[in-house]
Every structure is written in structure tokens, then in C-alpha cells.
Amino acid sequence: MPTPYTKPHMAVPDQIALLRGRGLEITDVDRAEAALTRIGYYRLSEYWRPMRETELVEAGKAPVVRETFGADARFADVVDLYVFDKRLRMLILDAIERVEIAARVWCAHTLGARDPYIHRDWRALDPEFVGKDHAAWLARIDAAASRSREDFVANFLKEYAPPLPLWVSIECWDFGMLSYFVSGLSTPDKTAMAAHYGVPRREQLVSWMRAINHVRNICAHHARLWNRVLVDRPKPPREAEEPLLDHLALYQQAHNRLYAVAAPLQFLLRTVHPGSSWSARLKDHFQTFPGSPHLKLAATGFPRDWEALPLWN
Structure with a gap:
């Protein structure tokens, strides 16, 4: 005991x-x-x-x-590692923000154009999602809308009765609600969304969104990130499925570490924000890793010479 x-x-x-x-x-x-x-x-x-x-x-x-x-x-290396990890979280959150906003816009424009209330229509969603989670998820997003203090929500409700159409409602969701919605899309819609971002398989996109949300929560709670073993892991790509991700398919050590999410983030950013300097800023940041014999940069899951890989250039 x-x-x-x-x-x-x-x-x-x-x-x-x-x-x-x-x-x-x-x-x-x-x-x-x-x-x-x-x-x-x-x-x-x-x-x-x-x-x-x-x-x-x-x-x-x-x-x-x-x-x-x-x-x-050395205690000095402890503090330096803490600062390194803090700035790493900020960089990861920067990439997540861009991906999250892009996913919101795609859903609002593509799905909302078909039906303003498609997120509430069980016939338009994955039957498994509808049978298991849809009602509870709707209760969560409605609660989020009712708590919102955003002007666009207040202005909408002054003129119109709830519920909110997708393009308004989605701006009240957190990433967890958004990733859950993506998992609940119909098979054709998940396939279309994956294709839009160049993701080889719809199942891969769903797992990426879920894992990105997991890492986002770690960052949002200011928790340690650099050597974290991920509980919610993205599906690794298949060999020869996508040239930019081939190394990830072969590098098994990365599948439960930060790199397993950092690589998909960079892959998505190439479509979401092709001119982003995020890759360069991440490379620069990794040069500041503390030089203690006890600390290994490999604990992030980033492979040796990752900076030279086509994905990051």
C-alpha cells in the first residue's frame, strides 16, 4: 500500500x-x-x-x-533546456495555428456551401460517428457557442435564432472539436479533404488531426515537449506512399516522439502556407539545444540530418 x-x-x-x-x-x-x-x-x-x-x-x-x-x-543546462523547450512549444503552436485555421476554412467553405447545417445532419456524416458521438459532440459545440463572447456570435444571435450555421459555429470550436468533426465526416468528404492537402489516405489525415490536437494540448498546458512520448500517435505513412514522408515510414524511432507530428505539420504547411519560414525557424532553434552530455536531441525523434531532407527544404 x-x-x-x-x-x-x-x-x-x-x-x-x-x-x-x-x-x-x-x-x-x-x-x-x-x-x-x-x-x-x-x-x-x-x-x-x-x-x-x-x-x-x-x-x-x-x-x-x-x-x-x-x-x-549542471543546473545551468537545466534552465537552458527549459527555455529551449518553451520556445519549441511556441514554434509548434505557430504551425498548429496555421493548420487549424486552414482546416476550419476548408470545412466552412466546402461543406457549408452544400448545407449550412451539415454538421448537424446525421445523414451527411459517418454512421459510426453518428451512432457513437454525434449527439454529445453537438452538445459540446453548442455549449461553446453559448459561452462565446465574440462579437460575431452576439451579432448573429441578435438577428437570427440558433443554431449557428457551420461557418459561424466552427469559429467557436477548439481544436479537439474540430479534429473530432473531421473524424466524423463522411468517407467522400474525408477523402476530399485529404486530397486537398495532399495527404495520401483519409485515415492518415484523421490520425494526424487527432495527434496534432494531442500535441497542441501539451503545448497549451506548458508541459514538457522535447522528449515526450506521445500517447496519441499519428499513423505512420506506408513506404513509397509519399516521397516527402518516406523517411518517416522507415524511421521507426520517430513514431511516438515529437517528430511524428512535426513532420506532418511541415507537410501540411507546404500546402496551407507555402511561403512560411517555419521550417527555417525550427532549424535555427534546434541549433540552440544545450550542449550537455546528458541531453540528447534524438529524444525529440528528429532523425540525424533531418534539416537536409526534402520535406524541410
Whole structure:
């Protein structure tokens, strides 16, 4: 049975003493105190975890992570990694924003032109989605519209009775609602949307949208991203299915890491915003990765020499 938590609260100077006692090099105490006060011990602990010593206790099982730090473990590198990850999240969110807005516009224009209330018409949607989730999803989007303080919603409701047509309603949705709607489209509509963005298969587009939403939520909650193992993973492409993604089909290590979403984002941006500098900015940012022997850029899932791949150029 788990034991009750009885450890006392620890002041920042005591946290520094504890970390030093475990072998973490702290040369600038003022900077360490400022970081621990501003960011917090447990948030930073996710960034110094790779610097801790490990021990293989039992063959075939994951090594046990010790409280002590390895040689050359530096608090300065912990802070630098935190800043690197923060800026990485901002870059990923920038790409997600462009893809999300483009998907909203495609749905509003393409599907709304056929029927302003197509999102409410069970006959126009995937039967599995209708039978399982459609009613609950409609309740969520209607609740989002009722909570909205956007002028365009208020102005619409001054003149017209609800519900909102697709092109108004969709601007109240979060990415989760949008990705769920894409998964609930009819087979022809999913196929048409995938083709519009050059995605080889409709199932792949659906999985990309779901995985992008997962990463968006990680970023929105300011959680660690750089070495995150993704719970919601996009479907990997098939070999020789799309030349720009062939390397992803072959590089199995990337399928549950950030690269599994970063590559689809870049692929979609080539259609959504062909003139975007996002790829160049991401390359520049990766040059700022901290130079600690304990930290591996490969934990992002980005393959060696990814910058030279056709997808990124």
C-alpha cells in the first residue's frame, strides 16, 4: 500500500542545498534561486531527470532512476533546456495555428456551401460517428457557442435564432472539436479533404488531426515537449506512399516522439502556407539545444540530418 506523504515544505535555499548534495552543479546561486522561484522545483525536475544516474537492477526491465546526478550535470543546462523547450512549444503552436485555421476554412467553405447545417445532419456524416458521438459532440459545440463572447456570435444571435450555421459555429470550436468533426465526416468528404492537402489516405489525415490536437494540448498546458512520448500517435505513412514522408515510414524511432507530428505539420504547411519560414525557424532553434552530455536531441525523434531532407527544404 502507498504510504501517506509526510515530507515537509522546502524553501528555495533548501532545495538548492538538496540538489547540490545530490551532485547537481550550481555555480550561480542567484540564478538558481530565481529559476526555482519563477518556474518551480517540480516543473524543472522534468528537465533534470535525464541528468540523474540510472542503475540496471533487473535484466529486461527499465533502469531505475536514482536521486543522484551524473558527472557534469549542471543546473545551468537545466534552465537552458527549459527555455529551449518553451520556445519549441511556441514554434509548434505557430504551425498548429496555421493548420487549424486552414482546416476550419476548408470545412466552412466546402461543406457549408452544400448545407449550412451539415454538421448537424446525421445523414451527411459517418454512421459510426453518428451512432457513437454525434449527439454529445453537438452538445459540446453548442455549449461553446453559448459561452462565446465574440462579437460575431452576439451579432448573429441578435438577428437570427440558433443554431449557428457551420461557418459561424466552427469559429467557436477548439481544436479537439474540430479534429473530432473531421473524424466524423463522411468517407467522400474525408477523402476530399485529404486530397486537398495532399495527404495520401483519409485515415492518415484523421490520425494526424487527432495527434496534432494531442500535441497542441501539451503545448497549451506548458508541459514538457522535447522528449515526450506521445500517447496519441499519428499513423505512420506506408513506404513509397509519399516521397516527402518516406523517411518517416522507415524511421521507426520517430513514431511516438515529437517528430511524428512535426513532420506532418511541415507537410501540411507546404500546402496551407507555402511561403512560411517555419521550417527555417525550427532549424535555427534546434541549433540552440544545450550542449550537455546528458541531453540528447534524438529524444525529440528528429532523425540525424533531418534539416537536409526534402520535406524541410
